[in-house]
Each structure stands twice: as C-alpha cells, then as structure tokens.
Amino acid sequence: MFKNKTPASKVLDRVLVLEMVRVTEAAAIAASELVGRGDEKAADHAAVEAMRKAFDELYIDGTVVIGEGERDEAPMLYIGEKVGGAPGKGPKIDIALDPLEGTTITAKAGPNALAVLAAAEEGCLLNAPDVYMEKIAVGPGYPEGVIDLNRSPSENISAIAAAKGVKPDEIIVCVLDRPRHAELIAELRELGCGIQLIPDGDVAGVIAVTDENTTIDVYMGSGGAPEGVLAAAALRCVGGQMQGRLLFRNEDERGRARKWGIEDLDRIYALNDLAKGDCIFAATGVTSGSLLEGVKRLKGGTMTTDSVVMRASSGTVRWIKGEHRP
Numbered sequence: 001m002f003k004n005k006t007p008a009s010k011v012l013d014r015v016l017v018l019e020m021v022r023v024t025e026a027a028a029i030a031a032s033e034l035v036g037r038g039d040e041k042a043a044d045h046a047a048v049e050a051m052r053k054a055f056d057e058l059y060i061d062g063t064v065v066i067g068e069g070e071r072d073e074a075p076m077l078y079i080g081e082k083v084g085g086a087p088g089k090g091p092k093i094d095i096a097l098d099p100l101e102g103t104t105i106t107a108k109a110g111p112n113a114l115a116v117l118a119a120a121e122e123g124c125l126l127n128a129p130d131v132y133m134e135k136i137a138v139g140p141g142y143p144e145g146v147i148d149l150n151r152s153p154s155e156n157i158s159a160i161a162a163a164k165g166v167k168p169d170e171i172i173v174c175v176l177d178r179p180r181h182a183e184l185i186a187e188l189r190e191l192g193c194g195i196q197l198i199p200d201g202d203v204a205g206v207i208a209v210t211d212e213n214t215t216i217d218v219y220m221g222s223g224g225a226p227e228g229v230l231a232a233a234a235l236r237c238v239g240g241q242m243q244g245r246l247l248f249r250n251e252d253e254r255g256r257a258r259k260w261g262i263e264d265l266d267r268i269y270a271l272n273d274l275a276k277g278d279c280i281f282a283a284t285g286v287t288s289g290s291l292l293e294g295v296k297r298l299k300g301g302t303m304t305t306d307s308v309v310m311r312a313s314s315g316t317v318r319w320i321k322g323e324h325r326p
Helices: 014-032 038-057 103-108 155-164 179-191 202-210 226-237 251-259
Strands: 061-066 092-101 115-122 131-140 172-176 194-197 218-224 241-247 268-270 277-287 303-311 314-326
Touching: 014 038, 014 061, 014 115, 014 277, 014 303, 014 314, 038 115, 061 115, 061 226, 061 303, 092 202, 092 226, 115 202, 115 226, 131 202, 131 226, 155 179, 155 218, 172 179, 172 202, 179 218, 179 314, 194 202, 202 218, 202 226, 218 226, 226 241, 226 277, 226 314, 268 277
Parallel strands: 061 092, 172 194, 172 218
Antiparallel strands: 092 115, 115 277, 131 218, 131 241, 241 268, 277 303, 303 314
C-alpha cells in the first residue's frame, strides 16, 4: 500500500479538497450538454465558463499557472489569471486546469473525456509551456528508477517486467493513437506487449496506471506538456513514477519555453519536478471511460456525476457520486 510522507500544507485546507470537486462537477455538467454534437469549441467554451464561475464561489486567492493559453489566446482561465472569491485574503494557491480534457472525444461522444484540475502552494506546479512532452509513467509499487526516458522503450519494458516478475509480452502499455507513435507501437508489438490505444485524453491514460482494474502497466508516448503536469499531480497523490521531456517542433516553441524560464530545453523532469509538495487533484467524468462514469441525465432533470479527488499529504483517494437536482 502506498504511504505518502508529503507534509500537509498549511495553505491547502482539507475543506478545499471537496470544494475542488464542485468546480470540476460544474465544468463536466456544462460540457455534457454538448456530448456527441460535433462542436468541439462549443463544448470547451461551456466547460470553461462553468469552471470560471465555480471558482468565484471559493474562498481562495488562486492563480492559473496552466490553463487555456496565454492572455491574448483565451478570454478566461488563461495563464496568470487570478481566480477565486477572496483575492488578497484567501489562501494563495497555484492551479493547473483543463476544463475539458478531450474536446474531440466530447464532440464525438467517445470515452474518457474529463474536467480536471490540480492545486498546490505557490511555485509547486511546473509552468509548462503549451508544447508536446515525451512521457513515461508507472503506478506505485515499483523500485525507484524502474523507468528512464534515456532508455529505449524496449529497455523500459524489460525493466518493468523484471520488477513485476513477468515476461515483457505480459506488459500492457497505454499509448495515444497518433501517427507520431508509429515507431513506438511497432517496437512494442515486436516485444509482444499488449497495447491499449486511446483516441485522446492522456491525463486519463497516465492516471490509469495507478488503478489495477485497468490492467495498464505503463503509459508511453508524447502528449501535451500541460496535461503532463496535471497527471503528475495525480501521481503525487497516490504514488507512482513519471518522467517527462519537452519536445519542440520549431524555434517559436523553444522561445515560448524560454519565456516561462526554462533554460535547459533537454531536461528530463521527474515526478517531483512536475508537481511537488502537497497537491490536490480532482476530476469529473464528462463521458464514461476507464476512470470515471460520465454525466448522466435522468427523468425530471436530475443529473448524476462521478468524480475522484486526491490529496498528496494524506494519500487519500475519494470517489464521489453526485446527484444534482433541478
């Protein structure tokens, strides 16, 4: 069983743990009205507006460190925006968020769309630029250093299999279904690994390694760097290992990273580099998936939600079923 020794934050009150769920619930409910409607932008906009409004009801002095983009790219929940109903008075916390992780999934009514956020004390979440990140993650119970981005996928699979006491072809790998992963998938197939391809939503993919019921052993591949920080916050709460390395397609993206104070562009970030200290992670399902059930609308206008909230200092994971009456 995972034993987290992270000291409890004096800033993150335990009341905030459940209050954060209210925020993700609001975003998920708003986005759920557009499931299967084929309009990604409308679904994302609905989630953003609902999450922003929900933050105003919290007694916090929050700052968005990972959000919908920079100020000139997003009207709200942009990086640097102040949120919360107690500016200058409430606890100062940094917030990473994705009001709708899986906009395409939502538009097509696919699985694993989530409303997610992470909160921590100031300076404890990496200000990751909006670029790709190469990632590898495993759940708790493995010896430290079992994964390493400096190794090949085959070497990492062999190390994980040895630590688990199984053959490499018994390892199940979660990978985003993207053309850029063709070589990775071919190498894993050569080893005989089982591969669970997901269409989108790599936050859910990373978190899946912590749940034995998913049977997923490791997450591999590249996805958004901001999503990597959100996933790292979840792993900080329940245990596990993760490494990330920023990937740049052009000089503009390298410049964006330098703007956020990143000097070593080749650095490999460990879990504690991405999210450190006491963290809160909350997620609510928009559509049903491996982690959570989606929002359901019942007769009479009642809606049900399925959420998870975690805290690093206690190692507690709470699964919350909500019923929202009109």
